[in-house]
Amino acid sequence: MEKTKVAIIGLGTVGSGVARLLLDFGDRTARHAGRTLWLEKAVVRNLAGSRDCELPEGVLTDQLQDVIVDPEIKVVAQLIGGLEPARTIMLQLLESGKDVVTANKALLAEHGPEIFDRARELGRCVAFEASVAGGIPIIANIGQCLSANQLQSLHGILNGTSNFILSKMHEDGSAYDEVVAEAQRLGYAEADPAMDVDGTDAAQKLAILAHLGFGARVHWAEIPRSGIDTLDLADVRNAQEMGYKIKLLAVAQLVVDSTGNEGLELHVSPTLVKSGRPLAEVGGPYNAIRVVGDAVGQLLFYGPGAGQMPTASAVVADMIDVAVGRSPITFRTLELWSDRQARVAPADYANARGRFYLRVTVDDSPGVLAQITQALGEQDISIASVLQHEPETGGQAISLVIMTHETTEGAASQASEKMSKLACVQTPPVRMWVRD
């Protein structure tokens, strides 16, 4: 049987998983690729480090050069995280004639244009299924399977850490800090989970999907985003009482403005999703993506968004696709990250329409509700429902929860700001999107 020599750069969690799939299940890849994917080299920084796989004699090396100079190695899984040296290694691999598979979404979100342009110039390809939503094949589905559609919208739970934390807060009624500590113990959160919980990770993935699915050319840092790191358990309880669950949603929505111009609304925000809707019921560290295409209608993809073997599953599928020649075709025809392909500009976030949840802590005194509702009225925002519990004994503050009818993000934002300045308001309003 034909043999394609491959290499892995980085034997961390995902790299070790990839090595195990290639070594322990070679017959499987042979069956699906019509050829053996032969692991020739695995490059690590420190030969003495401990790792989660056993390699045959001669495979392990700390010399990237061993891969670079071997013309027989055709496909390389580049599994180093972070921006550097990942970027430099990526370019070196392409320049030495390798096709590259990567799971590094931060690298693509930051340096995608440079990397993809260079690959094109060199006649090489980059495959990146594992960079978004782990084991869910969302890149292939959007890039290939839905190619007869104009995508209308995409709503994704793209960060497993955040979803684990939110699910736990809903289920156990535990506070944010407690749940983060538990997530860290269970391996669902990093020692420093900042990028996961502040919306950065989801925004980077959304930028990649917006590029691929809508032809938007947007840098992740331009995407309005808020995370779950400031979420109060009170909001979780209120959401539940009103029949919703809070999810960190990444949203891309095609809109047409009053002058007939198309734009793409993009944001990452904690969102109250109506209980019973598929996205509301995605629990634990799972991811899910709801995609609407104009021909196909609504599709939902659900699965593990991270983890060693799910991510390795996506990496090895890409390695097979590259080895058999499918990925190079996809890469060529889609002109990924090419400026020629920019088709839609990000829409003004202030014009994004939707319903909002507002929680504001106010003095327990007469006339307060009138002042709050006036701030909304001035922005033409109608109120759909109000929730105000009896104040706790001895409390001087009450918590007022308002669900609005449809309005714009800009109006809701201005109303919030107005409220913040009222003498009766003790802390600035908490504001979240609502999705029925």
Added chain:
Amino acid sequence: MEKTKVAIIGLGTVGSGVARLLLDFGDRTARHAGRTLWLEKAVVRNLAGSRDCELPEGVLTDQLQDVIVDPEIKVVAQLIGGLEPARTIMLQLLESGKDVVTANKALLAEHGPEIFDRARELGRCVAFEASVAGGIPIIANIGQCLSANQLQSLHGILNGTSNFILSKMHEDGSAYDEVVAEAQRLGYAEADPAMDVDGTDAAQKLAILAHLGFGARVHWAEIPRSGIDTLDLADVRNAQEMGYKIKLLAVAQLVVDSTGNEGLELHVSPTLVKSGRPLAEVGGPYNAIRVVGDAVGQLLFYGPGAGQMPTASAVVADMIDVAVGRSPITFRTLELWSDRQARVAPADYANARGRFYLRVTVDDSPGVLAQITQALGEQDISIASVLQHEPETGGQAISLVIMTHETTEGAASQASEKMSKLACVQTPPVRMWVRD
């Protein structure tokens, strides 16, 4: 821009949808294929027939020969249903050098081996995404995206008509016949829905998925199947009362028998699925497929399982894949339907393990429950729960519902048969699988 000439055979519902996508949204396919898919011919039986699309001058023809003899037509969407003349036309197209896209699952389930072998001999390819689960790209996902996995199990809601009927019976509490009539009015059921509601359609789709995902070589007619056509509203009510919903599930489950041999359990059965589980909540005419792979874990795909534009979306995606050269690679490497690839034999259905729901109508007299439970005890079946309502006034019969603990299909079947022969039993037991 490069141009690939394509043709459509059959301008029924799906064919018209495909024509519209190709004609009205040519820029879209051009963008995803890097070339124009140019609709050169559309072949119909009757030129005077009415159809749901407008074609440019010269495209419509009633002569298949116009396609056969034109060497410039490279890709043909063969969208005629049924077995003949679909089979003959399929072979003619392949023999005249065309790659073929089809949505005809019955044809593939019946004549797959012949068609795929012939295509291979001729160096051609057949793409069939639209043949299973309409707009859900399950063929690409199983055939390509999960190629690093050994699939462990597949549970699918594959027949939209049945799912619409079941959902309506649950929601409205209407009887089977009423709901079928409504489904027909709404276009969710054919005038003769027999193949949809008796499990045939789902079994044909399951045979294709079992082939693709597990390497099984099984003819659909060998798959044990029962439909929803004999379902009583009483069972729907009982299921609901016990916290379940009835779904027509197509199941493929890899099992290892006591001698260590792998086998593939296959069946299509009305099944009580625990409410709240994703498959239980798939409503209306939607389809969903839950797949477990040993690396990736659990994935769920949800979307429209039928309908004009969702199916057309899958057909056109295949046409693009064929035109750019991805499908031919997939077809070559996967050796679809090739006997060389048979990897697992169907397991004995009698050994399939699971829980069961039994409803039996019995005389309202002493000792009856003892006789029924003895029939179960003789097969070593333990009872998990029993539901017996007060008999209706004046009734001589009571309905006894039993949920078993895990047992085998064979034991449950024998216990049912034993019960049928008891003097106190008025009608043979209704028996369904239970899935928690």
